């Protein structure tokens with residue numbers, strides 16, 4: 429074993445990708461630079477901002493600190509797998525409605541973290557929402573509108589279920 | 591930001607990991623969650639030739655032994671420590687402290703062992719050194735300190751949230767190495783030297799954490815002080831346990847430990863003995879908090895001054911003791 433490239437298979441948004449990576453390449457680099465899945469953003473690269481968040485088997489993780497070689501055999505979900513312009517996920521619609529998006533740089537991370545949280549617990553308290561999103565820096569919205577959007581999503585989901 | 595190149599190994603047993611450490615010598619680093627190590631590598635603070643990843647090694651779920659000892663696998667993710675029912679029931683102080691580590695994403699990635707083995711930190715050290723603070727300080731192998739320009743030694747602070755909680759619970763850790771396995775009190779993994787805060791040898795792995803369960807007549811609390819209260823390292827973190835007698839009035843044994851204050855977590859022994867054998871009143875808790883703030887030698891850090899941290903330490907210790915007392919008899923948090 430050395431730092432020559434190795435061939436790995438990744439499952440991203442239910443699609444298989446076979447590619448050659450070096451061990452020091454992070455999942456973030458592979459997504460953006462090798463696969464052009466540029467919805468995942470790099471804010472800091474050191475774990476502080478949350479903008480690079482993706483889901484691994486449904487769990488939110490920071491792709492800037494995950495080695496790509498360690499993501500084999502896991503289901504990777506990126507923002508490209510959550511919704512599209514024609515069919516937005518409820519949280520995406522709510523962020524638009526409530527003004528929870530301005531420059532949008534933090535939004536993919538916020539959307540994925542919210543998705544993971546709501547899959548685990550469809551009715552989180554305000555405290556739980558804040559705990560789940562505390563690792564996400566937003567320089568534009570002041571956070572309140574993001575929280576409002578998450579709360580609106582929770583209501584929307586529970587309405588459709590009742 | 592990119593990681594520097596390294597050779598990569600993914601052993602599937604601890605024994606294989608130790609064997610790799612022996613072959614690779616000092617050029618190798620273990621990576622568990624990588625949330626402490628990889629940012630340091632991106633900043634160029636450490637440049638290991640090889641990475642020995644612990645991710646492929648199966649994690650044993652927590653168990654409670656017949657004699658009431660909780661055994662935790664060091665490779666357990668922090669998030670699982672927070673959620674584990676058996677930890678919540680038997681060592682809720684650890685659940686509370688683990689829940690205050692970093693952010694939700696990092697809690698999913700990071701491990702308990704990695705949290706204990708994290709490097710000490712300093713405002714000048716934890717950053718890139720390309721355009722400022724270029725000349726290496728003591729911690730980077732140089733001969734100066736940016737924080738205390740006339741200082742003779744490094745004053746970086748060890749900031750683990752779980753460490754003070756585990757020390758307060760008198761945890762023991764298992765260390766596996768080429769020489770076999772040993773079990774030592776958690777205190778003994780610290781060197782007291784901020785430059786190399788951990789006493790672990792180059793081929794040693796922290797493999798297990800063992801905690802005696804708290805009984806129903808104990809109260810506990812972890813109070814983490816930070817300015818914003820979100821993702822932030824502690825200004826100080828105070829862990830307390832009040833072990834009460836049968837009537838739940840007299841304190842049989844008290845534990846008060848403080849993190850993010852020095853090169854290792856510290857125990858406030860004078861404050862502990864003040865409480866021992868006494869009936870708990872608020873004025874006694876105040877007195878103990880004052881004693882803790884007086885006996886702990888505070889290292890200023892991250893913009894907090896010594897007098898400020900001393901006062902915060904007093905206030906947080908008082909609050910932690912108060913919460914611990916309120917919780918006496920409440921076995922589990924939930």
Ligand SMILES: Cc1cc2nc3c(=O)[nH]c(=O)nc-3n(C[C@H](O)[C@H](O)[C@H](O)COP(=O)(O)OP(=O)(O)OC[C@H]3O[C@@H](n4cnc5c(N)ncnc54)[C@H](O)[C@@H]3O)c2cc1C
Pocket residue numbers: 474475476619620621622623624625626627628629664665668690691692693696699700701702703704705706707708709749750751752790794795796797821822823824
């Ligand atoms: C934005 C941010 C915020 C953070 N906030 C906090 C916080 O609030 N509180 C806190 O405590 N920490 C915090 N951290 C630091 C870090 O995320 C945690 O300490 C985490 O628990 C480290 O665990 P890990 O498994 O990721 O460690 P790693 O990075 O994998 O390892 C850390 C060090 O320990 C060594 N190591 C790992 N496992 C073992 C083992 N079993 N035996 C021997 N050596 C081992 C590694 O070689 C490495 O040197 C933060 C980090 C970031 C990036």
Ligand code: SF4
Pocket residue numbers: 711712713714715727728729730734735736737738743744745746784
């Ligand atoms: S306290 Fe330590 S890490 Fe910080 S500048 Fe001084 S020598 Fe460097």
Ligand code: FES
Pocket residue numbers: 469470471472473474475476477478479480481490491492493
């Ligand atoms: S880019 Fe990963 S946390 Fe900022």
Ligand code: FES
Pocket residue numbers: 528529530531532533534535565566567568569
């Ligand atoms: S919308 Fe601009 S950073 Fe959040």
